[in-house]
Amino acid sequence: MDASFWSVSLMAIINNVAPEVTNLARATSSKLMQTFARMAKPSFLLASELNVALMVALMHAINAFIECRAEEPSNVNLLYAVWRARSRFQALRELCLVDMEDLTTIGAQSSTSPPSLRSSPDGSTPTAHSEKAKGKQPFVQQNVSPEVMRKLADIPLHTPLTLIHNVNEQISSNLDADADQEPMTPIDSRRSSFASTRGPDRAPSDVLQIVHEFGLMGIEQRKPVVDVFRFQKSIAGLYASFYWGLLVASDVRRANDSGKGIWVGTDIKLFKIKAGQVQGPSLWSPWGAVDAVGESLVAGVRDLTLKARKSLNGEGT
């Protein structure tokens, strides 16, 4: 769970720096796409609202790299990586488009592969396969919650899809032009390799050039949207329990070393925090990442005081 909170915050940070960052390396761009691919799997995405929120945060961050410099593309490696991941983006779009009834069945299939990868190129939804698939799956994940479904619409896919469309179009038109000029070339095999969304990729330098020149056509440059860290009242108690936890832990250490402790041995109630006992605003509030902080801060304190107490009682550290 905590890994998710960590991710939400880090994506906010990446979103904040993205408008200023240029020349992102190829490896870094691939890394971002690997994260996208991992989170786009229906088995992950449909599992909880939090996961959809993570995907939204990731897409905001990726879009910030692209949209805030649309007039002057400066992260061509990332643009290229997005185009390379086109089948996943298209699959995710299809997942977001299917209606409620379909979602239940997609949930059932999710333990294998994304259903949209099996969808036909004409854009038909995977519903046709669903009954058959349902019968075959040993693991059936029922009831994708309506909240999760509603949240899917928040995933901002317009920019990557536009980019992918632009590049595909340009590649096709280049091909047609090539075909016209070079009648001796075996057109069919070449055409299929470029037109197919799953075919082998064209030589990167060519595509890089296309991505750079045509990728961001029609995408409007926008101003950065900064995700500012805001303290809110709901976590003040948790934060206090954290810094008091540090004080008490160092007191326990001192008692351990010198026999002189202050709070050691008294019954401190602030740290008796059970999961779910503290109710903050939900993760979906505007400052969601902030209150997510609370629980993990507390986990830190629990751990800290527990360790300190154990070492005091000679149970090892």
Place this chain on the structure above:
Amino acid sequence: MRDDPVAIDNLKTLVLKSTLKILSSRTKSPSLTEENARLGIQLLNCVRILTRILPYVYESDAARAWEEEVFWQPQQMSTFQKYAKDVGDYLEPQENLGVQLVDALLELLFYTGFTLPWSDTPPQDSRKGQITYGLWQSGIACDTTVITTRELESRRTEIMQLILVLESKGIYVGPGEYINTEVQAVQHIVQHPDKRRVQALLCSLLNTIIKYHPDSWLPFDPRNPQGDSWRELHVRTCLQFLLVNILNRAPWRDEGRDKNEFRLQFSYLHKPTHFQFLADGIFKILRQPLEPSANVLSMGLKSSALASEMVLLLWETIYTNKKYRQYIVKSGRALDLMVLLMYYSKESQMEGIGRVCVFCLQTLSAEPSFGQSLNRSFDAHNTLPVSIQVKNFHGQYSDYFITVSEI
């Protein structure tokens, strides 16, 4: 003892007698100094007794209710007269006992000859201890060197510990109630009417913390494995005392009940020399585990002991003071800081202090120039500890951050 009514009564007597003794020695005596050493020792003994006992008073709901009433509600003089006949001489009938105790302790932290060195001017035989606004250490708001001794520092430590105990009453309520629980000692200190007192305290604490050089007390001495533990304890107590006061109440609003004079005064700092002083001191502690000498066992342990508290102070400073935050970014320190914060995040498995590191990063990232600075090539990557290296890395700081954060 916790359930014995006679013992509880004795405990209350001890608490009140000790409190009144502190109040009397502060106002009745001209001096707590060498000439009057007995009084100073008595006073410190009372401080120790209260430090030891009050946590047990707060722990019990009944005893805490008693403390609330006797210390923080107006009382008749007669209530106290049975514990000390002369209370009329030094007790202010209009003021709560708790407020008077806190004020006495704050003043005792700035008492020449007791917690502050003598100024050079008066001849030795005519010295008279007094409460001043002098600072414990040079640095912010004080350019001249201040002499300090083990005795002065140890006394300050003990007095601060008692104030911390008075401020710790909130840890004896559950997490849900905490935010609505008023800890009067904290409220009184962070909204203290004497702004100069707050300033002297804030600057003394900051200067002491920032000027601490843990490594200059090395090398490790096997005959004294704790090292100069009194000084480390002094610095740690300063840091904890500062944190408890400056962090009290989240900064969502700077007025009314949530006003915090410490935070407010800190936000006024603006001189580049002060910023440099702060940044050097905080980074010095945080950077220790990343330096080659961190292999020395004793030093590694020492630094990690203060690092968590220092990360909290760091966050408070960059969150509260916008100019300081901009200084950190524009002076080029933000890149080092980003690496340090990633280090502490990883070390803590992203829990607890790791979360605070992320608060820091998010706060820094809101500065556009932070994003720009990430475009610099990260050439020193190979010198990082293995835990935060990226395999086959070459690229900019932005590449490093995205890769090492493992989103």
